[in-house]
Amino acid sequence: MIAGVLHTSSARAQFGSPQAPLAGFPDKIDFSQLNHATVSSEEEPAADGTDQPPQVIAKPLAKPADPMLAYLRNKLVQQPQHSDSWRLLGRVYQRSHQLLDAKQQYLKAIELDPQNIAAHHDLGELLAATGEPAAALLHFQQVLILGPATEQAQQVAARGITAPGNNQHELKQHPIPSAHKPWTLPAGPHPDDSSIPVLPAGFQVKTFDGSDDLEEEIEDLESLSSEPQSRWRGYWDVGLLYNSNISLTPISRELLASEAAGFQALFSPDTEWSLLQRERLRSGPLLRGFFNLNESQNRDFNLSSFQPGLFLETDFARHGIDWIGRTEYVYSIDSFAGERTADRHAMQLSATGILPSLDVLYVYFAASQADFVDDGSNPDVTSLDGPLFTLGASRFFQIQRSYFTAYSFGADVEHAATRGQDFQYSGIGAHGSFTLQLSPKWDSIFDGGLGYRDYSQFTGEVPRNETIYRVGARLSYHWSHRWRTTLSASYERFASDNVQFDTDRLEAGLVSSWLF
Numbered sequence: 431m432i433a434g435v436l437h438t439s440s441a442r443a444q445f446g447s448p449q450a451p452l453a454g455f456p457d458k459i460d461f462s463q464l465n466h467a468t469v470s471s472e473e474e475p476a477a478d479g480t481d482q483p484p485q486v487i488a489k490p491l492a493k494p495a496d497p498m499l500a501y502l503r504n505k506l507v508q509q510p511q512h513s514d515s516w517r518l519l520g521r522v523y524q525r526s527h528q529l530l531d532a533k534q535q536y537l538k539a540i541e542l543d544p545q546n547i548a549a550h551h552d553l554g555e556l557l558a559a560t561g562e563p564a565a566a567l568l569h570f571q572q573v574l575i576l577g578p579a580t581e582q583a584q585q586v587a588a589r590g591i592t593a594p595g596n597n598q599h600e601l602k603q604h605p606i607p608s609a610h611k612p613w614t615l616p617a618g619p620h621p622d623d624s625s626i627p628v629l630p631a632g633f634q635v636k637t638f639d640g641s642d643d644l645e646e647e648i649e650d651l652e653s654l655s656s657e658p659q660s661r662w663r664g665y666w667d668v669g670l671l672y673n674s675n676i677s678l679t680p681i682s683r684e685l686l687a688s689e690a691a692g693f694q695a696l697f698s699p700d701t702e703w704s705l706l707q708r709e710r711l712r713s714g715p716l717l718r719g720f721f722n723l724n725e726s727q728n729r730d731f732n733l734s735s736f737q738p739g740l741f742l743e744t745d746f747a748r749h750g751i752d753w754i755g756r757t758e759y760v761y762s763i764d765s766f767a768g769e770r771t772a773d774r775h776a777m778q779l780s781a782t783g784i785l786p787s788l789d790v791l792y793v794y795f796a797a798s799q800a801d802f803v804d805d806g807s808n809p810d811v812t813s814l815d816g817p818l819f820t821l822g823a824s825r826f827f828q829i830q831r832s833y834f835t836a837y838s839f840g841a842d843v844e845h846a847a848t849r850g851q852d853f854q855y856s857g858i859g860a861h862g863s864f865t866l867q868l869s870p871k872w873d874s875i876f877d878g879g880l881g882y883r884d885y886s887q888f889t890g891e892v893p894r895n896e897t898i899y900r901v902g903a904r905l906s907y908h909w910s911h912r913w914r915t916t917l918s919a920s921y922e923r924f925a926s927d928n929v930q931f932d933t934d935r936l937e938a939g940l941v942s943s944w945l946f
Contacts, residue, residue, distance in 0.1 A: 669941030
């Protein structure tokens with residue numbers, strides 16, 4: 431988001447050539463093979479020596495800090511008949527190279543819904559990659575039978591695979607069975623397993639674009655994934671920063687060049703309580719805030735921002751995407767050095783989507799109204815009062831390429847319709863980041879943003895239009911999946927032809943973050 435007000439979210443593997451048929455695949459399918467398709471695994475014989483179906487011994491789950499994994503497991507506890515959640519869980523296990531567990535989840539998805547095209551495709555990919563081309567072909571051809579116009583069918587056809595004759599009849603006569611084994615969720619998290627990367631949620635120096643909104647939604651997803659799901663959710667930051675321009679605070683609409691610099695202690699709590707909690711619905715009060723304490727010569731910039739509010743959150747599915755829809759209202763009371771500076775009302779509508787690829791999509795619209803105590807000598811020119819409207823979207827990608835584990839990008843547009851002409855603007859911006867997983871405990875995030883604000887009603891002789899640049903880097907150590915410490919540095923440049931508003935900010939320091 432490109433604004434003078436800093437908003438948090440409260441205002442806020444294939445195989446083979448794709449062009450060639452799979453080697454060793456038969457010309458016709460014998461559907462009776464489907465009744466014998468099994469998954470090789472470690473098995474534990476029945477204690478009484480009888481020929482009972484073996485119980486699959488699931489390996490320890492991957493790194494406990496993977497919120498996608500915990501989110502899906504929690505959802506399956508609540509909705510065990512949801513076929514596509516089993517499929518997505520299989521993708522998580524496949525990504526972590528736990529192939530046996532991945533196969534089991536895909537088979538469970540197909541058992542619950544034999545028409546699940548994506549599950550047939552994903553299982554076919556896995557079987558092909560693990561040296562079972564005949565079994566893979568059976569599922570690939572089911573994709574062509576069930577959904578000849580789907581994207582998955584196009585991918586199968588690109589391999590040179592075609593649907594067999596009279597398949598619809600044969601499919602009805604030979605439905606895809608389960609693996610004839612009891613279905614249970616794989617074992618819970620093991621603290622020493624680090625095969626799955628962490629979604630990077632950590633300290634974010636408040637920025638003048640929408641990158642902090644995306645990160646806070648990822649943090650919310652982490653807190654939603656607890657088992658059993660707690661009524662309390664929170665994310666707290668405590669730290670010490672050096673700030674080269676302390677006048678640029680998270681509530682200021684006025685970007686002025688400043689010589690004030692120094693160290694700041696900060697505390698930023700974000701807590702919610704689900705007073706109402708149902709299977710797909712959560713609602714209750716929230717309390718956020720931002721507080722800093724400066725050196726004695728800068729104590730006039732000591733900020734206290736209390737932000738109570740209410741939220742309503744619901745889960746739903748559309749077009750194969752699991753969504754978390756959210757509405758929230760926040761009332762903010764902002765003070766400098768104990769003196770009340772402004773009141774703000776903010777309403778935000780947002781949706782966080784978990785895509786079939788396990789990427790995260792976040793879209794939002796926010797509207798806020800600010801009422802500052804001091805309107806200046808000529809309110810029609812200098813008043814900061816008025817509404818701000820913001821629309822944005824971001825996407826978070828999870829990948830597995832050596833140390834490069836994730837990246838994101840997003841864009842925002844906004845308009846500030848302040849009473850004072852000098853502070854009315856329209857803005858647009860883009861931001862992005864990428865994550866390096868250096869070790870099971872260490873990760874590093876590099877991010878940046880670029881934006882532009884047009885102050886078309888500015889009354890001064892020299893235009894104050896601003897181009898905003900931002901770069902940042904963070905190095906985090908994860909003490910546990912709920913506690914991390916981050917060394918952070920960021921630089922923001924507000925470039926304007928008007929020297930009064932041409933300024934920049936450097937922030938660097940150490941912050942600890944707790945998720946609960």
